[in-house]
Amino acid sequence: MSKKIIATTSLAGCFGCHMSILDIDERILQLIELVEFNKSPVDDIKKFTKQVDIGIIEGGCCNSENVEVLKYFRENCNILVSLGECAIMGGLPAMRNGIPVEECLQEAYLDGPTVSLNKEKILPNDPELPMILEKVFPCHEVVKVDYFLPGCPPRADLIWDALVALVTGNEMDLPYEVVKFD
């Protein structure tokens, strides 16, 4: 059996979900037997080099770059998995959803109590910077997502069981202890 190919990315997330992938401990050796990694921060491959079986998305969409990467993943992955609360429901970045973007930027770069270096009172406006979206979107509200693994971060056992089930094509059962929203 040829190895399944996996790609991962972190959009508006904190990389905690990727840390939780590493939390599978020594099973990582088994994982390498089962899968091959393509575009991912794990191996630092920036562009897809072939069609990928499973794409794992951490984080929701808070800016235009996130949306672009997510669409790029959807095009190049047969199965997309939302990993963690941010990808599933926006998570902590989505706490800004009730606040207008202008106010957020104002607080972060001009008025915040810890702002001291921004003497010229500039809001970041370089054309190289991705545009911030009006609100943070869960991934499945932007593209079709096939599977969801909740948690902040998702428990390593949940990630492991889900990956093994996806790679081997077997059904997975979800023990109570591993499906958590925090």
Next chain:
Amino acid sequence: MNNTVKFKIDGNIVTAEKGQTIVEAAHAAGIYIPTLCNFKGVKPKGCCRMCSVKINSRYMTACTTPVSDGMEVENNIDELVDMRKSIIELMFVSGNHFCPSCEKSGNCELQALGYRYQMLVPRFPFSFPQKGIDASSPKIMKDQNRCIMCKRCMKTIKDENGKNYFAFKNRSNKVEVVLDAEMGKTMPDDLAKLAMENCPVGSIIYKEIGYNEPIGTRKYDKTPIGSEIEV
């Protein structure tokens, strides 16, 4: 006079006392029917619909319906399980329930129901409504983002004269459960703690102490909600 009633839940015969509601009778018999707005000692009002069951093919709320002889109740059937799951999902998308940042996480009944029904993602789009937080009371914080309007605080948190600390404000989709500003200033400590305890979600947060139970030891970390009832 015979005070017992015999009826069936999913085909199992349950004996109950006359005047009991289906939820009371079922829980006494070790059969779990999920509830959320229902609270011990408070007159049930059936507003959250979590306890919906089918009686003679009609949907009824089990917390408000009294038992009667020969009644056939359907409880744990696929249709109702999916309906209850959709009710939980609706509650999640209609508020701002950020479990990772909530102090009630692990002890929250809404979250626990999400776990029990294995809600991985809501089927409805998130609404991210704009809600406020009232932190004016020195004892508690009232977070409207998480309120599910169950009225449990309104029914149980009263002063010695029976005056409510909490009440509805506004109407229709703008309705909010708010804390009386004056009474909030002088709220006794034990009542503030009780308010947080009675709130099924994290809408009422007791100030100064937070996250004091480690993950793994909280109420719903290891065992699902309702497992204390089921035999």
